[in-house]
Amino acid sequence: MNAPLLDRRAILKASLVGGAALVFDAKVALAATPGAKATTLNAHIRINPDNSFVIGAQNPEIGQGIKTMLPMLIAEELDIDWAQVQIEQTIANEKVYNGQFAGGSFATPTHFLPMRRIGAAARQMLVKAAAAKWSVPEDSLTTGSGKVIHAASKRSATYASLAVDAAKVPVPDLAKVPLKTPAQYKIIGKSKIGVDTPAIVAGKPLYGIDVVQPGMVYAAVEACPAYGGTVGSFDADGVKKLPGVIAVVPINTSYDPKIGNDAIAIVATSWWVANEARKALKPVWNDAEARQYSTAGFASAAAAQIDKAPQGDLVKKGDAEKALAGAAKTVTAKYDYPFLAHATLEPQNCTALFQDGKIEFWAPTQNPAPGRALVAQMLGIPAEAITIHMTRIGGGFGRRLSNDYMAIVAQIAKGVPGKPVKMIFTRTDDLRHDVFRPAGWHSFTAGLDAQGRLVGLKDHFVTFGEGGKPGTGAGMSGEFPAALIGDVHYGVSYLKSNVPTGYLRAPTSNAMSFVFQSFLDEVALAADLDLAEFLRRTMGEGRFIEPVKGVTGEFDTRRARAVIDKVCAMAGWKGREGGNGKGRGFAFYYSHRGYFAEVVDVTVNSGGAVHVDKVWVAGDVGNQIINPINALHQVQGAVIDGIGQATAGQKIEIVNGSGNRTNFHDYPLPRITAAPAEIVVEFVPSDNPPTGLGEPALPPVIPAIANAIFAATGKRIRSLPIVPAQLV
């Protein structure tokens, strides 16, 4: 692993002000002499004597391209060439680096300005140093390719030659430092391949699972299959006598720290040995209560609840009951979707060394700061005693926002102090001990007036939660089109569950898009319209709709309409089209600040198998695509991820209190044969700051497929996953 950019001899101290902007404190004395060693200009930039530049990539890389993109922003404003840049992953340090997590498609909107300001501030300090050195006005100087240039005297100086003087320049006010105009961009908007791509192709060790530390041992974990069950007894002696086994350590997985130990770790000289030794463990669990929960039980409880009055209100505006009673036509339907796993291809793993009351991690975490807090709590040590090195991550999708693997390996490491230990889940462990996308049930009624206009909408959402609060990832906000019509009632009821839930890529939206955009297609049909036209009419005139706190979010009908119109033009959308097993579907969804409309063509064969043939995507994520090649890749991947959720057969069932899927034969991921022949992507720029792309392209594809299947077969999909039995 690379040394942290902020070493003890860092010549500038970086600190956070107001939790947002980085400032540089130049009071710390210089430690370097010119040309002798690299100069650390701030917490993100180090200038090498050869005038190459190390830029710290501060956010976790899960395949979203952030390790390339954030340094692009710094390099742009520092005004250096991309070929001069080397990139290092920084250490996790929430006191130095703001917003150091991969989630919610937040990194682009959070960091677009701050990262540029960091580069621009460093550039300004270098310019000031040159101005002082040459006794010329700052505004007579220009920069480029890592040099300051004084054209009038034909002088130039490399940044490296100015770095030590620059480090003495007072750090400028980041909020006021001048930034380039888009016309001046040389890096932003130009495609850059992933910084790690050559190393990945060469098979270099980059991931958490690849970490090797001197004297490292390995751990496998047997956790109680039923969530909430605890350790009763196990054959510690039988395991310990096996060759290669070093220790047996009961632990708590951290899903519920209050219940005591719910898992047993085996430490051995080899992970394969540790995992094989699980066969001798003979665990007995205290899990009678946990085993009562099941998918069948949840489904019957939901069915019993959904026709009753909701337990609470999520959105209640106007008088939906009255509007529906007076409607010329009403449409009703029930929808549901299952628990899903994340199934990152790199199974959950983590490496840690516990020594002298301190712990050091090599962690594939999407969210290190809460991991630090969790470990501090679980081990009873101060946060300052925890060091977290961030590794490249073999897929996140929200799974690694939960830091259970850190808590697990921390307890194991404490059980074998002085030995670095690498804990790895098997695929079965990974599918069973996930924080699942929660299942959910919806019962809708919509009303149309005589002109086919949407005049009222009701949804009873049955989800998981307790005490009137949803479980993690199990809530719902004021889903579209609540903000657009006057009479709306979204009610909610909660089921008790033992199942750990969490955030899956485009959380809540991946499910809500399916139920709302599929149901609205039914409503559009009742109005004799296609969904695209029905949405245009429902949205009405172009306007920005202000958010209503706790009810509905902001929404811009102009941005929505622009992507809807664009995708219809791209695909040659002519309204409802299909039959004889071929059909075309449309859907729109706004999530994670991105507006996306998508059209898909599907084929449904006589056996009920669905294939997505082609997809068109129009998206608005603001006025600037930062790294076009990666933006395209994120959209392509999100689309096929959605195709997988819809058609690959993904579904976790709870049996005896535990997820029952064990590997990729019973939890299938989309394979190359599921990929459409073509995914056509166009971005529709709008006058808004750039926003993230890891998530918002995914939600619309799922209802677009369901709507295309209806066009192809006349069969309405109201339950995921889509399986042949629904279509024959």
Place this chain on the structure above:
Amino acid sequence: MTTTLSVNGQMRQVDSDPAKPLLWVLREDLNLLGTKFGCGMALCGACTVHIDGKATRSCVTPVSAAVGKKITTIEAVAATPAGKKVSEAWTALDVPQCGYCQAGQIMTATALLTDKPKPTDGEIDAAMTGNICRCATYVRIRAAIRQAAGLNEGTAA
């Protein structure tokens, strides 16, 4: 017991249980970490290596079954003519997202092009269907194989 393996052109000795899967011998005993663990049941292809040139799932191959055979891993595949073309195309098209599956993808693609230098689109999909990419880089996997094969446009399946 001591086992001698031919890995990437070198004879390597390991002290291992003969039942230990080749994947874990490569990763733990030989420090060749490019070959990845994904499923342990030959379902995802992340662990694909070449044994005597044939794409093989190392997670279900006991090390004893690899004795006396030539093992090639991702770390050395670019030294083969097809592997070089595949690796270059993979980089040029920026195929990886998270990248975790890509060693297996490259090994399978290299075996395909060694066997069939000009595969049809149908043959590409058929050869690659055992390799899961959770990020779904499939559009570029197809394109990179076509580029490595010198097929600029798709051929009929």
